[in-house]
Amino acid sequence: MIVMSSQRIEVRKIQATGVSSYTISLPKTWIDQFNLKRGDKIQLIQQDDATLTLIPNDIQKQKPRAISTSTSSSESSDSIIRKVVSFYLLGYNMIKITAKDQFTPEQRDALKDFVRRRLVGVEILTDSNKEFIVQTLLTYSELSVENALRRMATIVASMHREVMTALKGDDKRLAQSIIRTDDEVDRFSFYIIRQLKYAVNDNRIVKEIGLKTPRDCLGYRQITTYVERSADHAVNIAKAILDMKPIPQALAVQIIDMNTFALSIFEDAIHSLFSHDYNEAEKTLTRRETLETYEQHIIKTMTTTKLDSNTVASLRLILESIRRLAKYGADIAEIVLNLTAEGIGIQEA
Numbered sequence: 001m002i003v004m005s006s007q008r009i010e011v012r013k014i015q016a017t018g019v020s021s022y023t024i025s026l027p028k029t030w031i032d033q034f035n036l037k038r039g040d041k042i043q044l045i046q047q048d049d050a051t052l053t054l055i056p057n058d059i060q061k062q063k064p065r066a067i068s069t070s071t072s073s074s075e076s077s078d079s080i081i082r083k084v085v086s087f088y089l090l091g092y093n094m095i096k097i098t099a100k101d102q103f104t105p106e107q108r109d110a111l112k113d114f115v116r117r118r119l120v121g122v123e124i125l126t127d128s129n130k131e132f133i134v135q136t137l138l139t140y141s142e143l144s145v146e147n148a149l150r151r152m153a154t155i156v157a158s159m160h161r162e163v164m165t166a167l168k169g170d171d172k173r174l175a176q177s178i179i180r181t182d183d184e185v186d187r188f189s190f191y192i193i194r195q196l197k198y199a200v201n202d203n204r205i206v207k208e209i210g211l212k213t214p215r216d217c218l219g220y221r222q223i224t225t226y227v228e229r230s231a232d233h234a235v236n237i238a239k240a241i242l243d244m245k246p247i248p249q250a251l252a253v254q255i256i257d258m259n260t261f262a263l264s265i266f267e268d269a270i271h272s273l274f275s276h277d278y279n280e281a282e283k284t285l286t287r288r289e290t291l292e293t294y295e296q297h298i299i300k301t302m303t304t305t306k307l308d309s310n311t312v313a314s315l316r317l318i319l320e321s322i323r324r325l326a327k328y329g330a331d332i333a334e335i336v337l338n339l340t341a342e343g344i345g346i347q348e349a
Contacts, residue, residue, distance in 0.1 A: 026054075066094035073101050077110035084111070084134070088119060088190060091198035093136045102129040117183045120148070120191035138191075144210025145195050145220055146274065152188035153227050153270045155181065159234035160263050160325065164256045166238065167318070170246040175238040185231040192224045219335045223273065226328040230266060233321035240321075244314035251301050255318060258294035262322045265291075266329035272336045281336035288330040295319055 015023050036042075042054050067087050071080050080097060087095045097111070111132055115122055121138030159178050166174040195209045196217045206214050265287055272281035302315060 068096035240314040262326035269332035
């Protein structure tokens, strides 16, 4: 027996039991662990990496995972919320927070507001001055990672289009609305990360959450981060609009054109992901360099336009956020290349 980290590797011989039948013995420790006996059924799942997964029938239905912790009235609301997020991302279905004395009104309001605005598929079961319990109701198959990511990317694209409308019309109310929309993106981000973390620890649910192989989890985790950060830059643009005076329409049109081009890189990269298209991702990746031309024209216009220093600073922040949107689109396209590369090659013996 060879021991590697926490895994025990055993080599066993295949035995022939007939003309076309073969058997292999199972470790007694594994049999005892699940209280198996003669005649019990075991599911064999052939994985894409040529391995076999053996699952006793009795543990096919995953029991809800529950966890609890305590807090005090002196602990900050943000600290308690971070605990809830950590447990949620680790895949716990039931999360209980108990107050050693009792929750303050601020703590209760913050917890309720966060769960309702930022967590997908979670319901509050108990909300008292001593106990706060939430439960995740969505199963892995009800909302796949791909569908959640598709919805998330759609919201981000909408945020970037609307923030340009706010810029052109100096619409402060629309800018504030875009900032609030970021909560919706965060909801899907938390949900996707939760699913991917759980799939890494339990390969059985990889296909159940909508992915092909366990190695896809890392790529989708990175893409989720890039999409979430793209939303953050729409928020940054909205905040800049709130702090600046109206700008000339000619300048606004140039910025909108630059943003439209950056957004097309982002959306094409997302499309290449869902269509599993290596060539589209490759074309998307090469377009980012063109963005510099847009920026040069805008800077030239800014230097010949009478603008106050605060507006100039805000415009530079806006240009930086547009650059970041294009960069994240290119980063997503690069990950798509890695995820789909095998599809353009022919494997040789």
